[in-house]
Amino acid sequence: MSTAQGARARARTEITAAIKDEARRQLAAEGAAKLSLRAVARELGMVSSALYRYFPSRDDLLTALIIDAYDSVGEAAEAANAEASGAEPLARWTAVCEAVRGWALAHPHEYALIYGSPVPGYIAPRTTVPAASRVGLVLIGILRDAHEQHGLAGPPLPAELRGEAERMTADLTPGLPPEVGAALVAAWAQLFGLVGFELFGQFNRVVEDREPFFRHAVVRLAQGIGLGT
Numbered sequence: 001m002s003t004a005q006g007a008r009a010r011a012r013t014e015i016t017a018a019i020k021d022e023a024r025r026q027l028a029a030e031g032a033a034k035l036s037l038r039a040v041a042r043e044l045g046m047v048s049s050a051l052y053r054y055f056p057s058r059d060d061l062l063t064a065l066i067i068d069a070y071d072s073v074g075e076a077a078e079a080a081n082a083e084a085s086g087a088e089p090l091a092r093w094t095a096v097c098e099a100v101r102g103w104a105l106a107h108p109h110e111y112a113l114i115y116g117s118p119v120p121g122y123i124a125p126r127t128t129v130p131a132a133s134r135v136g137l138v139l140i141g142i143l144r145d146a147h148e149q150h151g152l153a154g155p156p157l158p159a160e161l162r163g164e165a166e167r168m169t170a171d172l173t174p175g176l177p178p179e180v181g182a183a184l185v186a187a188w189a190q191l192f193g194l195v196g197f198e199l200f201g202q203f204n205r206v207v208e209d210r211e212p213f214f215r216h217a218v219v220r221l222a223q224g225i226g227l228g229t
Contacts, residue, residue, distance in 0.1 A: 028109040032119045067131045069110040074134025076103040081138050089146035090228035097218040104195045152226040154179030187221040
């Protein structure tokens with residue numbers, strides 16, 4: 001790469017980062033539904049046509065922000081799992097869940113973008129899936145290790161759910177018992193429900209000491225899958 005090409009690449013990277021930063025500021029102030037490329041361009045002192053060379057549409061910019069947010073919370077989960085790598089699976093599970101909560105509390109608007117209300121008119125493309133899968137893959141990895149070490153047996157399945165549980169397990173957690181696969185999907189949903197309730201105010205005047213409550217709750221979720229029992 002020539003010196004001129006390197007300088008252009010650096011400038012493009014810097015401008016892309018500035019666009020995203022301003023878009024995140026607008027998310028915090030106005031919400032995702034009101035994100036506007038023209039407003040972002042105006043705040044950055046750019047003409048709209050110049051910004052379209054970086055993000056052809058609002059949805060392209062939203063997609064970039066969504067992928068960044070998923071990657072960021074995924075990195076937090078992966079780092080927590082790596083730091084607890086020598087611990088028992090239940091301790092690793094708890095550390096990862098607490099890292100997700102910590103990230104959400106530090107990045108409430110990004111959390112709302114990926115786990116809050118859908119943005120009207122926006123349909124996330126499949127390019128968001130790898131980043132969106134990162135937290136789930138960490139949790140699945142913990143369960144795989146636990147199953148290899150001790151064996152896992154989730155709660156019994158009613159007959160009418162077995163077919164769906166087997167399908168989910170084949171798609172998401174191949175090699176694990178369908179009882180565990182179904183329990184994991186439920187626990188994954190409840191994890192983000194706990195975080196969302198805290199972040200969006202549903203725990204106000206209900207749960208005051210939230211950190212130990214959260215820790216207790218995610219341990220109970222793990223136990224429902226067969227970890228630590």
